[in-house]
Amino acid sequence: MKVEQYKILVADDDIGYIKKRFFNLGQDEFQLYFINHFDKILATIQKVLPDVILINQQLFVEKGNAIISHLQKSMHLRNTPVVVIAAKADEATHIKALEASADDFIADTASYKFLHLRIKALLKRATTEHIKKQISFNDFTLDIDDYVLTSKDEIIRLPKREFELLSFFATNPNRVFSRKEIVEALVGKDIIISLNSVDVHICKIRQRTKINNIETIARVGYRFLI
Numbered sequence: 001m002k003v004e005q006y007k008i009l010v011a012d013d014d015i016g017y018i019k020k021r022f023f024n025l026g027q028d029e030f031q032l033y034f035i036n037h038f039d040k041i042l043a044t045i046q047k048v049l050p051d052v053i054l055i056n057q058q059l060f061v062e063k064g065n066a067i068i069s070h071l072q073k074s075m076h077l078r079n080t081p082v083v084v085i086a087a088k089a090d091e092a093t094h095i096k097a098l099e100a101s102a103d104d105f106i107a108d109t110a111s112y113k114f115l116h117l118r119i120k121a122l123l124k125r126a127t128t129e130h131i132k133k134q135i136s137f138n139d140f141t142l143d144i145d146d147y148v149l150t151s152k153d154e155i156i157r158l159p160k161r162e163f164e165l166l167s168f169f170a171t172n173p174n175r176v177f178s179r180k181e182i183v184e185a186l187v188g189k190d191i192i193i194s195l196n197s198v199d200v201h202i203c204k205i206r207q208r209t210k211i212n213n214i215e216t217i218a219r220v221g222y223r224f225l226i
Contacts, residue, residue: 009050057086169224
């Protein structure tokens with residue numbers, strides 16, 4: 001029986017070199033795809049749906065923001081690790097890659113064994129992170145990535161504010177939070193929620209979902225019980 005291979009997209013302007021450089025990866029559990037047409041990289045990513053992207057440092061400097069943005073918008077790609085391959089192994093180059101939202105940095109001179117182990121570690125982390133973003137309690141499953149709440153295979157639609165609020169509670173169970181702490185935790189989620197509206201949104205969550213895990217702590221705040 002054929003074992004399903006992880007897909008690795010390698011992007012570099014020197015296609016001949018990278019085929020030789022990464023040849024051994026294709027002999028293991030990886031299926032390799034190569035691209036040097038940088039104007040088509042986003043289309044190639046969408047077509048291949050790679051599990052890992054290895055990218056030349058200069059290309060990442062030019063296209064990194066567009067690539068990261070594209071991955072984050074896709075349900076199938078948002079957990080895909082992006083690894084910058086650079087000729088220089090100095091700390092400044094490493095920091096620059098990570099600051100630009102790359103998941104990892106590997107020097108071009110790294111050994112095959114090191115490269116193989118690093119890719120395996122990234123794949124394991126990406127899989128674990130995806131699993132962690134699905135939370136089950138009672139008869140409910142909360143898929144934080146896809147903004148979907150299900151109960152016995154029935155999809156329950158929630159406005160973004162209420163979904164983010166429920167996700168916050170579900171990922172921080174059995175802890176008491178004040179209204180101020182709840183509002184501060186949701187900063188940066190592209191929603192507007194105030195101290196006065198926390199109670200209203202929690203009431204709506206209870207009404208729309210029949211979830212009874214959210215406990216009111218008098219004169220303090222709320223706690224999500226699991």
